[in-house]
Amino acid sequence: MRPMHLCSPYDEEVDESELLAALAPRLRQFTAVARTEHMTRAADAIAVPQPTLSRGIARLEHDLGVALFVRAGRAVRLTRAGRTLLRHTERAIAELDAAAREIVTDADAVRGRVALGFLHTFGAEAVPRLLREFRRTHPDVRFDLAQGGNDAILERLRAGEVDVCVTSPLPADPALVSAPMYEQELRLVVPADHPLAVHRDGLPLSAAAGAQFVGYRPGFGLRSLTESWCREAGFAPRMAFEGEDGETLRGLVGAGLGVALLAPSTHVTPGVVELTVTAPRTTRTVGLVWVADRPAGPAVRVFRDFLRRSGPALLAPPDTP
Known part of the structure; x- marks a missing residue:
């Protein structure tokens, strides 16, 4: 398939990827002007000299081959083409903001702490195997470990001493969230x-x-x-x-x-x-339990997602001899 091309005002063929590379640095300037409808206020908002901003907008219009603004002194008003471009640039900026927040959250997660409760039956092999795999990608997360019977660890969960627990049988308590992971034969x-x-x-x-x-x-x-x-x-x-x-x-x-x-x-x-x-x-459902309306820090959320995704394979014992 032949690549798509846009034409400049001088009928020069411009490769789409080259055009995108040229446009990207100026879209932030365009969005600032579109939101303020004023060159000087936009320049102040993004901390660039007003002449630099004006040249950037002019260059953007030149590259696209359309007028984006109707000017009245330093005040401006979007054209139809400008409104179309703004609609797309705002979506792109929202996606970039979301990506930045996700990256920051992940960065915080690798430095967090998780209080994990679990049954004695998982202590010798299953939980160590689970934590070893998790720390391959999150080596700086610290853990507080609490072992006990089902009733005891659920009570510690409700009291806020444990963030999440691996247990069985799963509780029928509306204040708790239970996520089944696998069936274990007794x-x-x-x-x-x-x-x-x-x-x-x-x-x-x-x-x-x-x-x-x-x-x-x-x-x-x-x-x-x-x-x-x-x-x-x-x-x-x-x-x-x-x-x-x-x-x-x-x-x-x-x-x-x-x-x-x-x-x-x-x-x-x-x-x-x-x-x-x-x-x-004689089978029991092993699962993950946490408090429904208790806010969880980034490390807890990342570990909880890891458990739901990888826990069944890591917690379930291998074939016994």
């Missing part, structure tokens, strides 16, 4: 010598009705989910041991002290077998 973890361990292809949760359980303390999301799933399977779990750390609970299972519903582990725990639960569906 498995029935049993001692290797337990009678249930032979069900390597999966089993219904009701098969564990007679077993002792180890699990999280009340106030942890997985505790409430475990009780809910067991009720759905027709029984109430008998909790022999309660704790706050998933790997400790897994170790208790390995010691033969009970069975547990736990997130899959990337580590091999001696004496432990993980079984798929075929019914009910």
Whole structure:
């Protein structure tokens, strides 16, 4: 396709890209004159000598081949061509202003601080993996980290101690915004010598009705989910041991002290077998939560956007052995 050309008053062919390069520096002068309709006031507004401004406008009209203003002394009035040009230059200036604000916001974001709350189950590998990737592009953002059970970190979020948290189950609180990220399967973890361990292809949760359980303390999301799933399977779990750390609970299972519903582990725990639960569906939604009407600083907004975009792949564990 042949490039478009504009003609000067002298019928000389001018390449469009060359014309744009010539026009760009003078559009700021044109906009100032168009807005004030006065050469002297426009010159004062953009801090250039009035003769320089007049020459710039004359050169712009020469390059375009049209009159942009009707002059009456130092006062001016836009022509039809001038009004058309102003409409486009104002849009362009608005876009440039928006770009400048975005750049400044990003610059502020790399120097900010984020208070992140998350469940204990994400502390050993998932959150470190997440922060490592985020700091590749935002190395100067600082973090305050808060671990805990679901109830505790949501309470800290409401109190303003945490900016954003990664948790499950997601709250049904209209004062909070919940953004689901991925579904996590929970498995029935049993001692290797337990009678249930032979069900390597999966089993219904009701098969564990007679077993002792180890699990999280009340106030942890997985505790409430475990009780809910067991009720759905027709029984109430008998909790022999309660704790706050998933790997400790897994170790208790390995010691033969009970069975547990736990997130899959990337580590091999001696004496432990993980079984798929075929019914009910033991999955939980992991997501991001923040306070709906609380203003967030640039660093928090950038990190929150990063979590929504990249969090599912980074938080979800890789294939377990």
